[in-house]
Amino acid sequence: MxxxxxxxxxxxxxxxxxxxxxxxxxxxxxxxxxxxxxxxxxxxxxxxxxxxxxxxxxxxxxxxxxxxxxxxxxxxxxxxxxxxxxxxxxxxxxxxxxxxxxxxxxxxxxxxxxxxxxxxxxxxxxxxxxxxxxxxxxxxxxxxxxxxxxxxxxxxxxxxxxxxxxxxxxxxxxxxxxxxxxxxxxxxxxxxxxxxxxxxxxxxxxxxxxxxxxxxxxxxxxxxxxxxxxxxxxxxxxxxxxxxxxxxxxxxxxxxxxxxxxSSESAALRHVFFAERAAGKVEGLDKASSRRIETVAVVGTGLMGSGIAVAALTSGHSVIALEQSPEAAAGGRARIAETLDKSVRSARFTADGRAECLARLQTTAEAEELVKADLVIEAVFDDLTVKTDLFRKLDGIVRADAILATNTSYLNPDAIAAATADPSRVVGLHFFSPANVMRLVEVVDCVKTAPEVLASALAFVKRLGKLPVVCGVTEGFIGNRIFSAYRREAEFMLEDGALPQEIDAALEAYGFPMGIFAVNDMAGLEIAWARRKRQAATRDPAARYVEIADRLCEAGRLGHKIGRGWYAYPDGKRTIDPEVTAVIEAARAAKNIAPRIFTPAEIMSRLLKAMVDEGTALLTDGIAARPGDIDVVMINGYGFPAHRGGPMFAAEQNKGEPHA
The missing domain is CATH 3.90.226.10 (2-enoyl-CoA Hydratase; Chain A, domain 1)
Structure with missing residues (x-):
């Protein structure tokens, strides 16, 4: 029939x-x-x-x-x-x-x-x-x-x-x-x-x-x-x-x-749905053929590198993890295995799947093994000299058709690519930690990245089951540049009269899972401190600069891992610390600032404006292709509440005036 x-x-x-x-x-x-x-x-x-x-x-x-x-x-x-x-x-x-x-x-x-x-x-x-x-x-x-x-x-x-x-x-x-x-x-x-x-x-x-x-x-x-x-x-x-x-x-x-x-909530979430579908699309790139990527090398097996390795393994790739010594390579294998074990214990992965992943994992201290890789992702210390030296070394080892990717958070990937013989095969893959869990990857289209290399990177990220967002080269890319902007605004409010717990409470009431100062404590204050010290020589002396975070770092308050940062952590629980309040009050007094009261609505209005202003600059500069890309990054990488649609959507819905 x-x-x-x-x-x-x-x-x-x-x-x-x-x-x-x-x-x-x-x-x-x-x-x-x-x-x-x-x-x-x-x-x-x-x-x-x-x-x-x-x-x-x-x-x-x-x-x-x-x-x-x-x-x-x-x-x-x-x-x-x-x-x-x-x-x-x-x-x-x-x-x-x-x-x-x-x-x-x-x-x-x-x-x-x-x-x-x-x-x-x-x-x-x-x-x-x-x-x-x-x-x-x-x-x-x-x-x-x-x-x-x-x-x-x-x-x-x-x-x-x-x-x-x-x-x-x-x-x-x-x-x-x-x-x-x-x-x-x-x-x-x-x-x-x-x-x-x-x-x-x-x-x-x-x-x-x-x-x-x-x-x-x-x-x-x-x-x-x-x-x-x-x-x-x-x-x-x-x-x-x-x-x-x-x-x-x-x-x-x-x-x-x-x-x-x-409802407005549904309108926001539908916006996010379509924005995620559009993310990663680049005009004209459909004409570029992507290269086959089966074997992935990861250089560095710390928290980020081991997470990237697990993401590659669980999506069916073979992985070569390179470390500086046999002992470090053995430690890297143990970290990767333990991450897989956690997935088995939480029923997100099977024991057989874990065994298959480990069978496709090679850990080594011999850089020559990377000749087998179709894609090499560096996840080493975020220092320009370290990364450029590594890429020069890789130039003489990997195949001519292999793609080189940098996972830098703030450094200029164009400068890293310039250290290689063929910058066209270099692309940025900025994973978010933990890389095996976090869905977002900023795919950085460097000035000389070849179209087929970009297409290959996008296909690879999608095969990982992650969400790629393409961006141009700028310090911090999309996410960290906006994060830096509203962190700076939060610190201005500290000087002007707000307290860390008040700003964090406003963010959490808006829908963020964690406030910005609590996030800084989780990440560690020394990372941003080192960056500020690097920038000190070129900072505009006329620009407003808040020294409160520097004073905390100088006092050894580097965050959650040592029990003291913007908050204190007795028994691991976050509590308000009067010592931090004293540091803030001293900083205000040194500048003769009379503190004033901030309402939660005013706090959120200023933070959202900082996000939107920076997002608008990213669009103007061509770093981000669409407002929706910025929203997707902030939602998936920084905890912006999805049911509010992202900062750019919120601003548009409120006629350019984002509010809480």
Whole structure:
């Protein structure tokens, strides 16, 4: 029997007495109006087709259904609406089984939940990530998921948007089984269910759960929300599933979805979604072919280098880690192994995966081994002489087609590239620590970087599962340059009357996970101190300069690791230190500054203005290509709250006047 088309995106074929309906709407099989109408037509056809025992729903390509069509947000609704399609599936008189061949996300997961059975392919995943867009599921996700997996798991999954892979889905009760050939297994499940009472998810009772356990799960999710409202709304709806019948639960969910969809929070998160998709795109670069990168060398295996090595290993690369001595190389291997062990202990990685990674890891003190590398990333001490000497040495070792990447945070990569025989193969890859965890990588397009080298670097970062943002050469690149600007503004406010804990409290109330002075303590004050001392000779004597941080460093207050910085850390806990207050007051007195009171709103207004002003300068100078790139960097690298959209978005939304 030939395929029967029901719309541009939906076709079906009778196979072993079952109508196999295929969703083919590339690139992610989004639930567009065409998909929705096609599904309805296929259901109508199957209802009248005596030869069909039931339906199997599956996706073409590597995705089942990637979610709702976000392009339809803000536009007039087009019938049929997704809740109507899902209700039709759940109430269908013949068995409907989802053969989840790949990602079933958002509306795609809601479609799968409404089916009478779910078979997961080996690469399947299930998730309701709507909270990441400032909304909640709008087609039954909060009501049907807890009926299958219970309140605790549903609170965590819906409240965080975390996806689950096939094996976990089966353990939770979200999927009925895993199969190498999910369509065939789904057909078998249709035949098994035929003639029997169908398991309609919405009719299943929510399993009873200890209220204490539910409260603990709720508290854990809300602790991560940091001011975002969607997670709390999602939790409320999940809990309502245990109290309301399906009809009333769905009505409450839909009303909440529509209200949040039109909120400023959702607008900000949608901006972030599209900004992340645009990040890393360079005009004209699609014409450049990227080089194959399979073997990655990492020079230096400290915290940053070992993190980069782990990121490369877990994404399937072979890694050569170079150190200065056999003993240091052995220590580097131990650090990398321990990082992998932590991933196994936290269930983010398997023991077999760890063993495979270590089998692809070579640690050595022999630089000549780097001849096998397609890409060399240096992660040595951030000193220009150290890095340029290293690159000169690498010039005589690595292959002519190998790419050289510097992980410098503040140094000029053009100066490092100039030390090589071929600057065109040098690119900046600025990872954020810990590199195996942090998603952001600033990909620095140096003045002589060849297009294919830049394209290769971007492809490599994406293969790591990270988010690349391309930037030009400037001290601190995008992120650290903006961080320096608002840290400077924070220090001005210290002199003028604010205290570290007041500034940090304002940032945390705005949604940052940690205030700027607490962040400085975590990073260590000596790094910025060394940089300030290097710049002292060229600093404009007329420019305002705050010496408070210098006085703290001179007093040995270098941050959390030694128990004293902007704060004191008795027993590891951050506390306000009167000694710091005294240093600040002395600095004010030395300049005859009469301190004044700052409100949290004024603090945030000044910090945001500093971010936006520096971001505008980066755009003017051509260092950043788009305002969204700046927002993505600040959100993913510096903790700017995503539900506020980033500093540039916030400024635009408030007519150029960012506020708290």
């Amino acid at each position: 030939a395929d029967i088309p029901f719309s541009k995106s939906i076709s079906a074929r009778l196979r072993d007495g079952v109508f196999v309906v295929v969703i083919d709407n590339p690139p992610v099989n989004a639930l567009s109006a065409d998909v929705r109408s096609g599904l309805m037509a296929a259901l109508d056809h199957t209802a009248s087709l005596d030869a069909a025992t039931g339906i199997v729903l599956t996706g073409a390509g590597s995705t089942f259904i990637g979610g709702a069509d976000i392009k339809e947000f803000g536009k007039p609704p087009v019938e049929p609406m997704l809740p109507d399609v899902i209700e039709r599936i759940e109430t269908f008189e013949k068995p409907v089984v989802a053969a989840v061949n790949g990602a079933a996300l958002g509306g795609g997961c809601e479609v799968a939940l409404a089916c009478h059975g779910r078979i997961a392919g080996e690469k399947a995943s299930f998730g309701l990530p709507e909270v990441k867009l400032g909304i909640v599921p709008g087609a039954g996700g909060t009501q049907r998921l807890p009926r299958l997996v219970g309140l605790v798991a549903a609170i965590e999954l819906v409240g965080t948007g975390r996806p689950v892979k096939a094996a976990e889905a089966v353990t939770l009760g979200l999927a009925d089984g895993v199969a190498t050939a999910p369509v065939g297994a789904a057909i078998a499940l249709v035949h098994e269910a035929s003639g029997k009472p169908l398991r309609r998810t919405g009719m299943i009772g929510v399993p009873s759960t200890d209220p204490t356990t539910v409260s603990a799960a709720e508290a854990k999710v809300l602790a991560r929300a940091r001011g975002q409202s969607a997670p709390a709304e999602a939790i409320r709806l999940v809990k309502a599933a245990g109290e309301l019948d399906l009809r009333r639960g769905l009505a409450a969910e839909r009303a909440t979805f529509l209200r949040l969809r039109d």
